[in-house]
Amino acid sequence: MLLLFLALFALLLIGAPIFVALGGASLVYTAFLSNIPDFVVLHRMAGGVDSFPLLAVPFFILAGNLMNTAGITNRIFEFAAAAVGWLRGGLGHVNVVGSIIFAGMSGTAVADAGGLGNIEIKAMRDHGYDHEFSVGVTAASSTIGPIIPPSLPMVVFGVMANVSIGQLFAGGIIPGLVVALALMIYVSWYARRNGVGRDQAFNWRMLGTSFLRAVPALLTPVIIIGGMTSGAFTPTEAAVAACAWALILGIFLYRSLNLKQFYRITLETIETTASVLIIVGAASLFGWVLTTTRVTEHVATALLSITENPLLLLLIINIILLVIGSFMETIAAISILVPILMPVVNQVGIDPVQFGIVMVLNLMIGLLTPPVGMVLFVLSRVGKLSFDRTVMAVLPFLIPLILVLVLVSTIPALTLYLPTLWYR
Known part of the structure; x- marks a missing residue:
């Protein structure tokens, strides 16, 4: 056990890619200690990615890339501005509402930050908003992306933990909306405190026009969620349907997608998918080694020796996840921690769907914390702000996010109401 983890952390410290660290540490065990x-190593890695639900990964990535390129983000922003731009701190609210809508298409926080972020920050800067506030609210709202379905981290969690992806998607809807509400409350407080007014008057005609322009884009989450809840298709098939709809919009309706762009998008999708799946494969091997060496049993025993109270255990796990999320990429953290923590969760009776949402929300907060927060790096570049100033801009928004995390951890109904209603 000691050699296994020493090998893992040594590889991480010298800057090895996460899949090399996971696979290398596993090979140390299989080569020298067993x-x-x-051929079992290859079999375990291949078996880790040989999963029907994982087919959703490339299709959700492709759908998000297609939506970004087809000019759909502009229509989303226009509709959100017409809907809530009349509130105090209007463009801050627009930022959050735009992320809610885009969350139903992309499934990743980085896609939201990179896709909508540029439009939102520029608009807020042009309207005289404090630049750091603009970057902070854009970063915080991007975390809604992987909580409201579809969600790439939830797909990976569902595969690793053997939990229904449809139930995970359903479980993320209410927490995602609660996150959005908490952020909008913070924006309203900021606007009143700093004398920020309304950016535009409410106009029914403008709202109707922008809604009609955005209707085809708004149908994407309806197709995905409606199709799954009605039983028309599985989450994997929903990802394919999202891609098909994005292609129809980009090629035939908006005519903003050409063959050259599609070729570039396809290559980006292949690259991103390969990086995700090779981590999943290496993590499957690492998880098997952890089980073989009984590490998972020892961790479970250690945690249960502290307390067997589900709420206290979830609090301890939250602290662990928040720390690890600050240092590790989301997919890698899920792949490593699920085999270790799921036995504990199951033993004390925490619902795996609730735990999945708690884990994803924790790791989304991790995307906003240094030193490895990917959203910080993306928005530092998009917002043309130094990394340390980006970190300081995001810090106030961690308060509403952590408050929502506490609510989701302590009130199971927030995550379990819709899965129980639709699936159980």
Whole structure:
């Protein structure tokens, strides 16, 4: 056990990619500490990615890339501005509402930050908003993306934990809306405190026009969620349907997508998918080694020796996840921690769907914390702000996010009401 983790952390410290660290540490065990044949290593890695639900990964990535390129983000922003731009701190609210809508298409926080972020920050800067506030609210609202379905982290969690992806998607809807509400309350407080007014008057005609322009884009989450809840298709098939709809919009309706762009998008999708799946494969091997060496049993025993109260255990796990999320990429953290923590969760009776949403929300907060927060790096570049100033801009928004995390952890109904209503 000691050698396994020393090898893992040594590889991480020298800057090895996460899949190399996971696979290398596993190979140390299989080569020097066991009599396991070499072909078992390949078998375990191949078995980790040989999963029907994981087919959703490339299709959700492709759908998000298509939506960004087809000019759909502009229509989303225009509709959000007409809907809530008349509130105090209007463009801050627009930022959050735009992320809610885009969350039903992309499934990743980085896609939201990179896609809508540029439009939102520029608009807020042009209207005289404090630049750091603009970057902060854009970063915080991007975390809604992987909580409201579809969600790439939830797909990976569902595969690793053997939990229904449809139930995870349903469980993320209410917490995602609660996150949005908490952020909008903070924006309203900021606007009153700093004398920020309304950016535009409410106009029914403008709202109707922008809604009609955005209707085809708004149908994307309706197709995904409606299709799954009605039983028309599985989450994997929903990802394919989202891609098909994005292609129809980009090629035939908006005519903003050409063959050259599609070729570039396809290559980006292949690259992103390969990076996700090779981590999943290496993590599957690492998880098998953890089980073989009984590490998961020892961790479960250690945590249960502290307390067997589900609420206190969830609090301890939250602290662990918040710390790890600050240092590790989301997919890698899920792949490593699920095999270790799920036995504990199951033993004390915490619902795996609730735990999945708690884990994803924790790791989304991790995207906003240094030193490895990916959203911080993306918005530092998009917002043309130094990394340290970006960190300071985001810090106030961690308060509403952590408050929502506490609510989701302590009130199971927030995550379990819709899965129970639709699936159980």
